[in-house]
Amino acid sequence: MSNTPVIEVERLNLTYGDFHAVRDLSFEVRRGELYALLGTNGAGKTSTLETIEGHRRPTSGTVRVFGHSPQDRRAVRPRMGVMLQESGFSPDLTVRESVGLVGRLTRRTDDVDRLLDLVDLTDRAGRKVSQLSGGEKRRLDFATAVYGTPELIFLDEPTTGLDIQSRDAVWATVDRVRENGTTIVLTTHYLEEAQQRADRIGLMHQGTFHREGTVSELTRTLPAVIRFSLPTPTPTPTPPSPLPLPLPAVVDADGKVMVETFALQEDLHLLLGWAHEHAVELRGLEAGATRLDDVFRAISS
Numbered sequence: 001m002s003n004t005p006v007i008e009v010e011r012l013n014l015t016y017g018d019f020h021a022v023r024d025l026s027f028e029v030r031r032g033e034l035y036a037l038l039g040t041n042g043a044g045k046t047s048t049l050e051t052i053e054g055h056r057r058p059t060s061g062t063v064r065v066f067g068h069s070p071q072d073r074r075a076v077r078p079r080m081g082v083m084l085q086e087s088g089f090s091p092d093l094t095v096r097e098s099v100g101l102v103g104r105l106t107r108r109t110d111d112v113d114r115l116l117d118l119v120d121l122t123d124r125a126g127r128k129v130s131q132l133s134g135g136e137k138r139r140l141d142f143a144t145a146v147y148g149t150p151e152l153i154f155l156d157e158p159t160t161g162l163d164i165q166s167r168d169a170v171w172a173t174v175d176r177v178r179e180n181g182t183t184i185v186l187t188t189h190y191l192e193e194a195q196q197r198a199d200r201i202g203l204m205h206q207g208t209f210h211r212e213g214t215v216s217e218l219t220r221t222l223p224a225v226i227r228f229s230l231p232t233p234t235p236t237p238t239p240p241s242p243l244p245l246p247l248p249a250v251v252d253a254d255g256k257v258m259v260e261t262f263a264l265q266e267d268l269h270l271l272l273g274w275a276h277e278h279a280v281e282l283r284g285l286e287a288g289a290t291r292l293d294d295v296f297r298a299i300s301s
């Protein structure tokens with residue numbers, strides 16, 4: 001049934017010896033969603049993904065993929081594509097041979113030339129994997145995940161180590177793949193990528209969700225921020241005392257003044273009026289809604 005979640009995780013626990021890496025984690029991923037699993041280092045993202053992918057058994061709790069246990073490889077594997085953090089390609093195979101091998105391993109069918117074109121590796125088809133650049137290898141990894149247009153694709157840090165052009169190229173391909181209704185589960189440390197593209201985000205910290213929701217749900221609970229620098233007064237025999245700001249503010253480690261507010265427009269108006277009246281330049285003025293980076297900082301502080 002199309003309303004059945006593609007992934008259902010219920011009270012998942014994972015332990016490594018005495019160490020409790022994932023605690024009572026529950027979430028669902030719906031059909032066609034791009035779900036980003038983000039978190040601090042060691043939060044338990046990879047352990048969770050490995051369990052959903054069927055590489056690890058839960059210590060307790062249940063995981064269902066397309067309504068099946070991920071251990072049921074025949075039912076689940078042909079329907080999912082996985083891009084791991086590190087590829088397992090043989091360095092001596094050519095790019096074309098490597099892509100072809102994926103078809104045999106996943107039992108999906110596709111046109112190798114179509115895929116090479118999709119990931120912009122057509123002119124590298126005859127090269128050995130060992131001769132590819134880092135970005136080209138990552139695109140080859142990506143080709144293996146999208147081979148046969150599976151219904152569910154896991155992208156584990158797909159753009160790590162890529163330059164901006166290659167990152168854009170990967171995301172353009174993800175967008176194209178999503179047009180078919182493919183469900184994507186993403187992990188990344190580039191928060192802005194998740195912020196721009198994820199339908200929903202699970203924010204993990206120490207084995208469990210710190211928060212889960214859409215980007216706006218996650219950022220809504222935190223104040224917006226106004227940042228600027230004040231010009232340093234030129235030294236004079238009796239330095240003028242600094243003008244009091246019209247709003248409560250703190251100075252961050254870089255010397256920038258930071259105002260946190262739940263009334264961004266009004267407070268910005270007040271601040272600009274004050275600056276105009278006192279002829280003060282607000283250098284590098286920035287104002288905006290809280291970013292995911294700020295949500296992350298709030299978790300770890």
Ligand SMILES: Nc1ncnc2c1ncn2[C@@H]1O[C@H](COP(=O)(O)OP(=O)(O)OP(=O)(O)O)[C@@H](O)[C@H]1O
Nearest residue numbers: 016017019021039040041042043044045046047048
């Ligand atoms: N095989 C293992 N044996 C023991 N501890 C492990 C094992 N694998 C992971 N851990 C520990 O479990 C915790 C979660 O690890 P995991 O790799 O799932 O986190 P992560 O969120 O993917 O981290 P990162 O963002 O740093 O890649 C970490 O503290 C890690 O040291």
